[in-house]
Amino acid sequence: MGGEVNAKMLTAQIRKEQRGARESSFVLDVSIEVPSGVTILFGPSGAGKSTLLDCLAGLVRPDAGKIAAGADVLFDSERGIHVPAAKRRIAYVFQSLALFPHLTAEENIAYGLHDLRNGEVQERVAAILQAFRVEKLRKQKPGEISGGECQRIAMARSLVTEPRVLLLDEPLTGLDAELKSAIMDDLRAWNAAKGIPILYVTHSREEVDALGERVIALDNGRVAGAGTPIDVLNAPRRKKLAQAAGFENLLTATVLDLRETDGVMRVRLQESVCEIEVPLGYATAGSRVQVAIRAGDILLATERPHGLSARNVLEGCLASLERRGTIVIARVDCGVTFVVHLTPGAVRALELTAGRPVWLVLKTHSCHLVD
Amino acid sequence: MEALWLSIKLATCVTAILLVVGMPVAYWLAYSTWRGKFLLESVVALPLVLPPTVIGFYVLVAMGPRGPLGKLWIALSGHGLAFTFGGLVLASVLYSFPFAVQPLIASFEGVDRRLVDASAVLGAGGLRTFWKVILPLSLPGVVTAAVLSFAHTLGEFGVVLMVGGNLAGVTRTVSIDIYDRVQSLEYGEANRMALVLLVISFAVLSVVYAVNRRVWTPWAAK
Numbered sequence: 001m002g003g004e005v006n007a008k009m010l011t012a013q014i015r016k017e018q019r020g021a022r023e024s025s026f027v028l029d030v031s032i033e034v035p036s037g038v039t040i041l042f043g044p045s046g047a048g049k050s051t052l053l054d055c056l057a058g059l060v061r062p063d064a065g066k067i068a069a070g071a072d073v074l075f076d077s078e079r080g081i082h083v084p085a086a087k088r089r090i091a092y093v094f095q096s097l098a099l100f101p102h103l104t105a106e107e108n109i110a111y112g113l114h115d116l117r118n119g120e121v122q123e124r125v126a127a128i129l130q131a132f133r134v135e136k137l138r139k140q141k142p143g144e145i146s147g148g149e150c151q152r153i154a155m156a157r158s159l160v161t162e163p164r165v166l167l168l169d170e171p172l173t174g175l176d177a178e179l180k181s182a183i184m185d186d187l188r189a190w191n192a193a194k195g196i197p198i199l200y201v202t203h204s205r206e207e208v209d210a211l212g213e214r215v216i217a218l219d220n221g222r223v224a225g226a227g228t229p230i231d232v233l234n235a236p237r238r239k240k241l242a243q244a245a246g247f248e249n250l251l252t253a254t255v256l257d258l259r260e261t262d263g264v265m266r267v268r269l270q271e272s273v274c275e276i277e278v279p280l281g282y283a284t285a286g287s288r289v290q291v292a293i294r295a296g297d298i299l300l301a302t303e304r305p306h307g308l309s310a311r312n313v314l315e316g317c318l319a320s321l322e323r324r325g326t327i328v329i330a331r332v333d334c335g336v337t338f339v340v341h342l343t344p345g346a347v348r349a350l351e352l353t354a355g356r357p358v359w360l361v362l363k364t365h366s367c368h369l370v371d
Numbered sequence: 372m373e374a375l376w377l378s379i380k381l382a383t384c385v386t387a388i389l390l391v392v393g394m395p396v397a398y399w400l401a402y403s404t405w406r407g408k409f410l411l412e413s414v415v416a417l418p419l420v421l422p423p424t425v426i427g428f429y430v431l432v433a434m435g436p437r438g439p440l441g442k443l444w445i446a447l448s449g450h451g452l453a454f455t456f457g458g459l460v461l462a463s464v465l466y467s468f469p470f471a472v473q474p475l476i477a478s479f480e481g482v483d484r485r486l487v488d489a490s491a492v493l494g495a496g497g498l499r500t501f502w503k504v505i506l507p508l509s510l511p512g513v514v515t516a517a518v519l520s521f522a523h524t525l526g527e528f529g530v531v532l533m534v535g536g537n538l539a540g541v542t543r544t545v546s547i548d549i550y551d552r553v554q555s556l557e558y559g560e561a562n563r564m565a566l567v568l569l570v571i572s573f574a575v576l577s578v579v580y581a582v583n584r585r586v587w588t589p590w591a592a593k
Contacts (some may be wrong), residue, residue, distance in 0.1 A: 057488075057492055058491075058492075059488050059491065059492070076404075085491040085492050085493070086491050086492075086494050086495055086496055087494070088490065088492075088496075090490045091492065091493075092489075094488070094489065096483070096484050096485050097490065098483065098486050098489035099489075100486060100489070100490075100503075100504060100508075100510070102507045102508060111490070111493050111495070111503070112493035112494050112495075114494075114499070115494075157493070158492075158493075161493060161494065236412040263534075290475070360550070
């Protein structure tokens with residue numbers, strides 16, 4: 001098994017400096033290993049995810065480093081090797097999908113097969129159209145096809161060439177969860193036989209949980225962690241990563257007192273009068289800490305709740321509601337502003353409108369301390 | 372009418388040459404990352420700002436029997452280049468160069484870079500990407516370039532006069548003919564030719580604007 005994996009593994013050490021228009025320059029400096037199967041490349045926007053994929057695909061030349069697929073060296077700055085993108089056999093599905101607008105779905109898919117016999121092209125295109133359930137769209141152009149189906153066609157176009165690596169740059173953004181997992185299931189089914197390394201880029205914590213495989217966390221051009229989603233993302237040691245990982249609420253707090261016997265400490269949030277109880281950390285009274293809370297971990301009530309085990313109940317005012325896809329983002333002003341994720345159904349059932357008084361409930365262990 | 376046909380023949384030749392020569396130049400200007408690119412861009416745009424007499428003058432000197440181009444041409448063909456149809460074509464190509472190249476650059480640059488990247492990732496080399504992706508998506512720009520080159524050549528006067536002179540059936544184009552008619556007070560004839568030129572120019576510009584308004588773009592989303 002180990003040998004099989006190594007034969008296909010994508011390995012890369014990349015250093016790439018990007019000079020911005022202003023003096024702010026960005027340095028990508030990473031070393032990654034992508035075995036066969038799905039690996040998630042996770043990080044906030046601006047972490048360097050797309051630059052990394054562009055380097056792997058050969059669209060951008062790194063300043064230094066080495067890229068290899070199995071034993072084949074694709075880039076080596078010391079030996080002066082830079083295999084052009086067209087010869088790397090690395091498939092890449094862009095965030096924008098980049099389907100050719102003047103070609104039909106079928107022509108788009110056949111685009112990468114120009115050196116095959118006509119009959120074989122037909123066969124392969126027909127097979128992949130079926131595998132991704134888009135046969136009926138063969139003769140249509142991308143402008144006439146819905147978003148989710150375009151995403152299927154873009155994947156089919158990349159995979160029909162039998163690449164040795166697949167790079168996916170947030171290809172499923174904007175799709176609902178059900179459609180997303182349906183497409184991912186088709187992708188997994190396809191890859192069951194091929195077993196190529198698939199690097200899937202996302203900045204959404206939900207997608208990481210849904211895909212649930214190996215994660216490489218990228219932050220500010222560096223690898224911040226690699227391993228299982230739980231290991232990498234549930235211990236938010238880095239502020240930006242915490243934000244990206246769905247800790248939408250990142251608050252500075254002052255420690256008021258420590259209660260070692262209860263395993264908790266009380267903190268005051270930012271400059272407000274808001275006090276909450278958080279797990280005991282290495283801190284002394286009067287010191288400053290960072291508290292990270294996931295928007296999805298906060299309960300919202302329209303009356304003051306009673307008889308709860310949760311220790312933190314905050315009174316506030318619902319400042320705004322904003323629907324985004326299948327979630328509603330609520331902002332609640334309790335002296336500090338909290339972001340709370342609700343379902344559209346809950347918003348309807350509670351008849352929530354901006355301006356009404358609400359109560360927030362925070363479990364002590366949903367409040368994570370970040371250094 | 373001889374003058375009109377000559378003008379159309381000249382404009383057709385010039386347009387064909389400009390498309391063939393202009394495309395690689397425009398491609399290079401659109402995609403090169405060379406920092407000195409602006410120099411070539413300036414050279415390409417020169418005919419827009421120079422009086423036709425200046426271009427005509429230098430072309431004439433270069434094509435003369437002592438000029439480098441003239442010498443070469445005489446060595447190759449045995450006769451001079453100045454005051455011939457060939458000479459006129461060459462001068463017109465230079466004069467209309469920006470009218471072909473600039474719309475091509477604009478439309479090449481307008482092609483989504485990710486489509487070019489996608490083509491490369493799918494194994495296509497530069498030439499295949501150009502034919503299969505960049506050119507089809509730049510069709511409005513190509514039509515604009517062709518039509519503008521044609522119209523601009525059709526209407527030129529100064530360069531033709533400097534380089535071609537005024538030889539009936541060889542270099543007397545419609546604009547020169549009109550000038551001649553006015554000089555000899557044949558206002559009726561002059562008006563007829565001028566009107567033909569006016570109508571052609573209007574038709575040609577309508578095509579350009581219609582194409583750029585995407586009236587006929589076949590792949591536009593409905």
